[in-house]
Amino acid sequence: MPDVLIQNARVLDGGQLVPAEILIEDGKIKGIAKEFRISSYDELINAKNAVVIPAGIDGHVHFRDPGLTYKEDWYSGSCSAAAGGITTVLEHPNTIPPVIDKAGFSVKLKRAQKRSVIDFGINGGVTNNIDKLKEIWRLGISVFGEIFMAESTGGLNISNNMLGDALSEIGEMDALACIHAEDEALRLINEGILKNDTGIDVHSRIRPNECEEIAVHDCIRINKEAAVSSRLHFCHTSTPEAVSLIAKAQKEFSSAGAGNAGKITCEVAPHHLFLSTKDYARLGTLGKMNPPLRSSDDAAYMIRALNSGLINAVASDHAPHMQYEKDVPMRSAPSGVPGVETLMPLMLASVRKNMLSLERVVQVTSFNPARIFGLDRLGKGSMDEGYDADLLFFDPKNVVPIQSKNLHTRCDWTPYEGMDGIFPSMTLSRGDVIWDGYQVVAKKGRGQFLPGAGLQTDEDGKPITVFDDDDDEE
Numbered sequence: 001m002p003d004v005l006i007q008n009a010r011v012l013d014g015g016q017l018v019p020a021e022i023l024i025e026d027g028k029i030k031g032i033a034k035e036f037r038i039s040s041y042d043e044l045i046n047a048k049n050a051v052v053i054p055a056g057i058d059g060h061v062h063f064r065d066p067g068l069t070y071k072e073d074w075y076s077g078s079c080s081a082a083a084g085g086i087t088t089v090l091e092h093p094n095t096i097p098p099v100i101d102k103a104g105f106s107v108k109l110k111r112a113q114k115r116s117v118i119d120f121g122i123n124g125g126v127t128n129n130i131d132k133l134k135e136i137w138r139l140g141i142s143v144f145g146e147i148f149m150a151e152s153t154g155g156l157n158i159s160n161n162m163l164g165d166a167l168s169e170i171g172e173m174d175a176l177a178c179i180h181a182e183d184e185a186l187r188l189i190n191e192g193i194l195k196n197d198t199g200i201d202v203h204s205r206i207r208p209n210e211c212e213e214i215a216v217h218d219c220i221r222i223n224k225e226a227a228v229s230s231r232l233h234f235c236h237t238s239t240p241e242a243v244s245l246i247a248k249a250q251k252e253f254s255s256a257g258a259g260n261a262g263k264i265t266c267e268v269a270p271h272h273l274f275l276s277t278k279d280y281a282r283l284g285t286l287g288k289m290n291p292p293l294r295s296s297d298d299a300a301y302m303i304r305a306l307n308s309g310l311i312n313a314v315a316s317d318h319a320p321h322m323q324y325e326k327d328v329p330m331r332s333a334p335s336g337v338p339g340v341e342t343l344m345p346l347m348l349a350s351v352r353k354n355m356l357s358l359e360r361v362v363q364v365t366s367f368n369p370a371r372i373f374g375l376d377r378l379g380k381g382s383m384d385e386g387y388d389a390d391l392l393f394f395d396p397k398n399v400v401p402i403q404s405k406n407l408h409t410r411c412d413w414t415p416y417e418g419m420d421g422i423f424p425s426m427t428l429s430r431g432d433v434i435w436d437g438y439q440v441v442a443k444k445g446r447g448q449f450l451p452g453a454g455l456q457t458d459e460d461g462k463p464i465t466v467f468d469d470d471d472d473e474e
């Protein structure tokens, strides 16, 4: 007997929305049809004509747990994701302690298992820990990175020399290296030159387009020269220059033929699609993030590149800092903006404005991230039979202004205040309703760990992860 029958839904079929029913068994999609004509099931969900798409996979969040849980923790962050239609996240390593060794990994895994309401992967940091990369890969980290080529929150940045050694090591494991591409040398020079500049957009001029362009160029070259090239994924790309370099390298890769080494993908963050340097006047330091806001022409280019397939995925780079921490001069303000709960609403509102098709939104928020980050092998990123029933329900007409007071993150502001969003009327994770349109109805800790491909198990198939026994509650 199926667990759940969803009636009166609309789903995408060849680019069109068609009426459908969805059957779920053991938390997985059992089938989608116009009508099933069955009468026995455990639970009936009336979708009331909502559109149902795969829930979002956000490959780039910072949930600050352990270490800075006043900004976010695994519960608040995952609730925020659920309310925004995201059911899977990959969480980045710049926490305190950072995930750069077994101890850091174990603390984070334990926290997440106790608190997360959605499924999650944990990324492994790369700094002066090259001798530890194999170990954290075997413990089940999802991917390596973000690897910081320039200074950003958490101070995990590495030199280009070390990057070469790291990429070689990562390539040898056939893992994925996720890159934060900004050139540290140029950033430092600009910081000196613009020392006394008090312009509102100074952060964007300290880290100009060229800063990203140089880093992407160098990273691709360093990877080519490495003893073993790695698969590369560029995080939060923000400039036409970077996207063009990546497109060229992608082309070279596909003409080179078989194998994974050297394969390159990239993502864009919503703030580089929907905000620009024009928003500094409204946002001040709330508009400070790395890489920084770009011109409105660049943002328009990024939307086109997302449409045309040059950019493969959207990820929020959810990086919460509290308003009082941001309420300081531009230079001392921390970099980062929250975004996990507004990613899908902004994307869905952009469909209504004909900026993107719904089909493309599904590709870049679910199908592609699942494949880039190796989550499809764990049942993520499709509504085909056998995949996890991770579903987002929405009413395409229900456009509302985004308001910080309605969001579930601990972060007490949003850079999208007043902008249009289409929020989910319901979110399902593995067939469970976790967001009912009004509140998060999921049990704390129901989220499952999604181990990376390197996970080593013992003879009984159990992960080798060993927890530290000490209590690390904050």
Ligand SMILES: NC(=O)N[C@@H](CC(=O)O)C(=O)O
Pocket (backbone or CB within 6 Å): 062, 094, 146, 152, 153, 154, 180, 288, 289, 290, 291, 317, 319, 320, 335, 336, 337
């Ligand atoms: N994007 C940011 O400006 N900040 C991120 C780190 C990062 O992704 O660089 C953070 O963790 O605060």
Ligand SMILES: [Zn+2]
Pocket (backbone or CB within 6 Å): 146, 152, 180, 235, 236, 290, 291
């Ligand atoms: Zn980054």
Ligand SMILES: [Zn+2]
Pocket (backbone or CB within 6 Å): 060, 062, 092, 146, 317, 319
């Ligand atoms: Zn980040």
